Amino acid sequence: MNALAQDLRRFAEDHAAAAGEWDRAGALPDEVVRAVAARGWLGAAVPDTHGGRRLDPVSFGELCAGLGGVCSSLRGLLTVQSMVADVIARRGEDHHRAWLPDLAAGRVIAALAATEDGAGSDLAAVGTRVEPVPGGLRISGRKRWVTFGETAGLYLVLGVTPRGPTAVLVPRDAGGITVEPVRGQLGLRAAMIAHVTFDGVVVPAAHRLGAAGAGLTHVVAAALDHGRYSVAWGCVGMARACLDLSARHAVARSGRLAQHQLVRRLVTDMVAGVTTARLLCEHAAGHPRPDRTMLAKYVAARTAAQVTRDAVQVLGAAGCAPGHPAERFFRDAKLMQLIEGTDEICQTHVCDAEFRRHATRGAA
Amino acid sequence: MATAILDEYLGAALQSPPEGRVSNDVELEIMRYLESEFEDSGIDRCADIFALGYVNSLFALELVTFVERRFDITIGTDDLDLDNFRSVEAMARLVGTIRAAAGR
Numbered sequence: 001m002n003a004l005a006q007d008l009r010r011f012a013e014d015h016a017a018a019a020g021e022w023d024r025a026g027a028l029p030d031e032v033v034r035a036v037a038a039r040g041w042l043g044a045a046v047p048d049t050h051g052g053r054r055l056d057p058v059s060f061g062e063l064c065a066g067l068g069g070v071c072s073s074l075r076g077l078l079t080v081q082s083m084v085a086d087v088i089a090r091r092g093e094d095h096h097r098a099w100l101p102d103l104a105a106g107r108v109i110a111a112l113a114a115t116e117d118g119a120g121s122d123l124a125a126v127g128t129r130v131e132p133v134p135g136g137l138r139i140s141g142r143k144r145w146v147t148f149g150e151t152a153g154l155y156l157v158l159g160v161t162p163r164g165p166t167a168v169l170v171p172r173d174a175g176g177i178t179v180e181p182v183r184g185q186l187g188l189r190a191a192m193i194a195h196v197t198f199d200g201v202v203v204p205a206a207h208r209l210g211a212a213g214a215g216l217t218h219v220v221a222a223a224l225d226h227g228r229y230s231v232a233w234g235c236v237g238m239a240r241a242c243l244d245l246s247a248r249h250a251v252a253r254s255g256r257l258a259q260h261q262l263v264r265r266l267v268t269d270m271v272a273g274v275t276t277a278r279l280l281c282e283h284a285a286g287h288p289r290p291d292r293t294m295l296a297k298y299v300a301a302r303t304a305a306q307v308t309r310d311a312v313q314v315l316g317a318a319g320c321a322p323g324h325p326a327e328r329f330f331r332d333a334k335l336m337q338l339i340e341g342t343d344e345i346c347q348t349h350v351c352d353a354e355f356r357r358h359a360t361r362g363a364a
Numbered sequence: 365m366a367t368a369i370l371d372e373y374l375g376a377a378l379q380s381p382p383e384g385r386v387s388n389d390v391e392l393e394i395m396r397y398l399e400s401e402f403e404d405s406g407i408d409r410c411a412d413i414f415a416l417g418y419v420n421s422l423f424a425l426e427l428v429t430f431v432e433r434r435f436d437i438t439i440g441t442d443d444l445d446l447d448n449f450r451s452v453e454a455m456a457r458l459v460g461t462i463r464a465a466a467g468r
Binding site for chain 1: 401402403416417418419420421422423424425426428429430433438441444
């Protein structure tokens, strides 16, 4: 077992039992955020030269799976922090010193503000305006379902200029930002989700990370690709956790449950699903292409949905009890089929990549 | 049967290799990548690849990722323009410009 795996196991031993309480309370305690930050995990996408501890793709995946097996909301924190840090590291040279060390240390939490009332899967339809004004850029619009939007100190905002979409870094203290926490949603209940309104918020022009017109296709698309990779591995972690719970339950009480063939079929399909999803995530790690990431996320999210559902089935009443990890993972898993690209968006893109290989053959 | 095999061999030989259709090594690398991506060995160096069909925003991201990794360059915000990725020739020109600016 490598050092990261050992750290993750110790972290799970210390914190997994409390995850049901975070879910019930609808908040991730500060001490848990500090515990994750103290292990350097919030700097997993920050280069070492800026105070981070950048992990290779497989190690980052294992980290997402490890935290995903404890709590999806916690994995969500790692996801948003890493996706924003990665974008700043790659596309925001002028902002390295201002943000990367704070993000790596967890002194600042970051969030991606993309979704709107009229722009979910179709992010090209965002209406948040980014306009040049004396002294910088003015941002006006209402973002919905911002993961860790309640506690974020820095937002990466997807907006639109007359020339096309763009991405802008907006510090929480810029003035004109209203945060409405969301509570009681189906899953990810401890992910500090909020609706965030930007009411004429002004930031320096240098806070624009994407060239106008390239914001969606590159900066935000790259962030979402990073997020998708992280979610995919998180799904492997939650599916694995539910498989473990199911198998342990089946062999308990003299193994009476384990003797039922139909239970064995459910558990066998869990093993098949978890193994397949993990292999696709490892494949995506070795082939950093957005369509491979999408395929891994698509399969892993569907696997998580099925495995968590079957875990509740195998566990019976025990798995339905308030605070039981199976019922929490079951609710969270449904959201995995929606966030960072719905199943249907994944199907569209994966299929496009396949058709591309056949459509032009023979054409000059 | 033998004739069919011969025809296939000759057919492959008649199709011009990418070396004959590009102007430099960078174009050759990009051409090879696109040809494997589209399973098409007849892409023109100036052809608009976004018009080839089933190309979406994710593919644009794939091209950016490929160019940055293969040529070990960082593409600045202002160069993240779709027109710079529209053809083999355009991508190679972008690589050349960035390399020249970096003094390589």
